[in-house]
Amino acid sequence: MSHYSEDSFLPVQHILFALSKARNLLTAEMDVALAGTGVSSSHVGELLLLALGDARSSAELSRLLGINSGFVTRVVDRLERRGLVRRGRNSPDRRVVDLTLTEAGRHVAGRIAEIMPAVLNRRLSGFTPLEFATLCRLLGKLLDE
Known part of the structure; x- marks a missing residue:
């Protein structure tokens, strides 16, 4: 089944726009809440x-987060410089390269x-338990490959 067509497609009404905007709102709120920790939402x-x-x-990390390995490497570089992550070779x-958290990282x-949880709960406060469960189920369905 097709949900979009060229005739009826409006950029601000597509799912990518809504998901991107929701992500941007959540990351901005997370960045404010994390201000005292020395990390940002991109490190979470x-x-x-x-x-x-x-x-x-x-x-x-790249596989689980669904992001480019180059981006992960840059984040790990930053975390290592901040003394939160340590790289090592424990494998034959x-x-x-194995990654472990330092004491500061933990x-x-x-x-x-x-x-x-407080940031997410504030953003999700208007959802009923059923709506939240439905959102999680539908996002899971969207992510199924």
Whole structure:
């Protein structure tokens, strides 16, 4: 089924516009809330995935976040310069670079986990539990490959 056509397509009415605007609102609010942590919303995914142990390399971060590996490398470079992430080679394959959080990185990841729910809950406060569950289900469906 086609949901858009050239005849009825208005740029401000398509899903990409709405998703981008929602992302921009959330990241702006996250950046304000994270101001005292020394990181921005663009670092949140990497720090939390490393803290949870869901990723241990830039390649895994790139795959899980669905973003370009070059962007991940630049973020990891920044996090390493700030003393939040450490690169190391613990694998027999010298091409694999393992990423671990430093003590400071674990502290910041913990702060993010404290800050993020309040920001998200403020933005989602107008949703009923059913609407929130439906939003999560539909976004999951959109992300299914």
